[in-house]
Amino acid sequence: MTTLFVLDVPENTPIAAVAGQDPAVMIDRVGPYYRIVSDAPIVIDRRATKARHAVWYSSVAGLHRSRITQWDKDAMRIEPR
Amino acid sequence: MSEQKHTVKGVDHVAYPTFDPAATVKFYRDVLGFPVVHSICAAGWGPEKHPDFIHFFFDIGNDDRLAFFYYFGLEPFDGGPQGDSYSRFTEDVPIFFIRSRHLAIHVDSEDDLMEYRRRLDGSEWPVEMQIQHETIESIYTHDPNGYMIEITRALRPVTPQEDLDANITIDALVDVVSGPEPSMAALLTRKAELIVERAEAWQQKQDEKEMVSNR
Numbered sequence: 001m002t003t004l005f006v007l008d009v010p011e012n013t014p015i016a017a018v019a020g021q022d023p024a025v026m027i028d029r030v031g032p033y034y035r036i037v038s039d040a041p042i043v044i045d046r047r048a049t050k051a052r053h054a055v056w057y058s059s060v061a062g063l064h065r066s067r068i069t070q071w072d073k074d075a076m077r078i079e080p081r
Numbered sequence: 082m083s084e085q086k087h088t089v090k091g092v093d094h095v096a097y098p099t100f101d102p103a104a105t106v107k108f109y110r111d112v113l114g115f116p117v118v119h120s121i122c123a124a125g126w127g128p129e130k131h132p133d134f135i136h137f138f139f140d141i142g143n144d145d146r147l148a149f150f151y152y153f154g155l156e157p158f159d160g161g162p163q164g165d166s167y168s169r170f171t172e173d174v175p176i177f178f179i180r181s182r183h184l185a186i187h188v189d190s191e192d193d194l195m196e197y198r199r200r201l202d203g204s205e206w207p208v209e210m211q212i213q214h215e216t217i218e219s220i221y222t223h224d225p226n227g228y229m230i231e232i233t234r235a236l237r238p239v240t241p242q243e244d245l246d247a248n249i250t251i252d253a254l255v256d257v258v259s260g261p262e263p264s265m266a267a268l269l270t271r272k273a274e275l276i277v278e279r280a281e282a283w284q285q286k287q288d289e290k291e292m293v294s295n296r
Contacts, residue, residue: 005276007246010237011215031280032242032287054214061246062273067266 002080004036005062011055018048033061041069041079094138094146095184097228100166102135102151104225109147112204113197115139118146141186165227183229185219194220194234216243245283249275 004019006012008029016034020027025038036042046056053073060068063078070077099105109115119138125131132152139147160169163179170179188194198220201208210221219233253271257263 003273005273007242009216009240009243030276031282031284032245033276033280052213054212058215060269061249062276063266063269064273064277068269 002038002040002042002066002078003064004042004060004066004078005030005064006034006036006059007061008032008034011051012059014049015044015051015056015059019044021048041077042066043078044076046073046075091143092145094148096136096148096150097226098167099149099151099226100155100157101225102137102149105149106137108204108206108224109139112200112206114200115141115147119148143187147184165223165229167226167228180229183221183231185231185233188232188234191218191234194218194232197232241287245280249279 006016006019008016012034016027016036019025019036019042022038022040022042024040025036025042027034027036029035049056051059056073056076057071060071060076065081066078067081068076069079106117110117116139117137118140121136123134123136125133132155134150134152136148136150138149141147157166158169161171161174163170163172163174163176188197198208198211201220201222206222206224208220208222210219212219212221213236216236216239217233218236219231221229221231224230249272250268253268253275256271257267260267
């Protein structure tokens with residue numbers, strides 16, 4: 001299981017939305033955070049989010065039993081640990 | 082979390098040394114338009130040998146002040162080719178570290194930010210960078226003493242959940258740096274635990290507050 005937390009602020013909304021386009025991904029909320037969960041790796045295409053770099057590189061709030069294996073200008077990839 | 086009363090009122094003054102008061106006055110007073118609001122002409126005295134000095138203050142808005150010390154007869158200290166009038170660094174010190182210490186002055190609007198950009202760009206100290214960060218936009222230059230100065234505006238107001246997240250981050254950081262191998266991965270794992278512990282209760286309190294204020 002891959003679990004990623006993202007804080008719900010206007011800049012992060014498209015990041016959660018792009019993550020949720022993957023049918024394997026389920027999104028719910030824990031207080032003001034999106035909890036983004038998948039049985040598979042979670043992959044987010046940065047260009048699809050239109051996030052500028054400062055937003056992109058500060059968008060992860062927490063990881064549960066998961067690790068970031070790619071976080072660059074192209075994509076973020078999170079896999080189970 | 083602290084329940085102590087929080088009664089401080091911002092920056093009274095921050096003080097830096099200068100070896101070039103003429104350029105400093107030109108930069109802050111004449112280019113940026115920060116009024117001189119106070120100065121002290123002090124004869125060196127006391128147990129140690131202390132040079133005579135001028136301590137002078139610029140108004141940086143909000144009644145906050147940026148102050149300088151000029152010491153008569155004092156020469157800059159060695160330490161390396163990088164840095165500013167206060168601290169010099171050898172070549173091997175990375176620039177991100179040197180730039181980490183800087184003064185950021187707030188403006189309320191994009192128009193105000195661009196006005197200060199125009200003033201700097203028309204001077205010997207043009208803007209070196211203009212950057213949209215996460216929630217602020219900033220311009221940067223170095224003053225005649227080599228001190229990095231940022232002028233910044235908020236792109237939007239800070240939301241209450243960002244204060245929660247900041248507190249969770251800092252609690253996680255304090256935990257992680259007490260552990261064996263501080264890292265971003267360890268921090269994000271600890272943050273996830275604190276989010277699960279605290280975020281629902283925070284949201285409930287927030288919702289109750291909103292209901293009360295909407296009544």
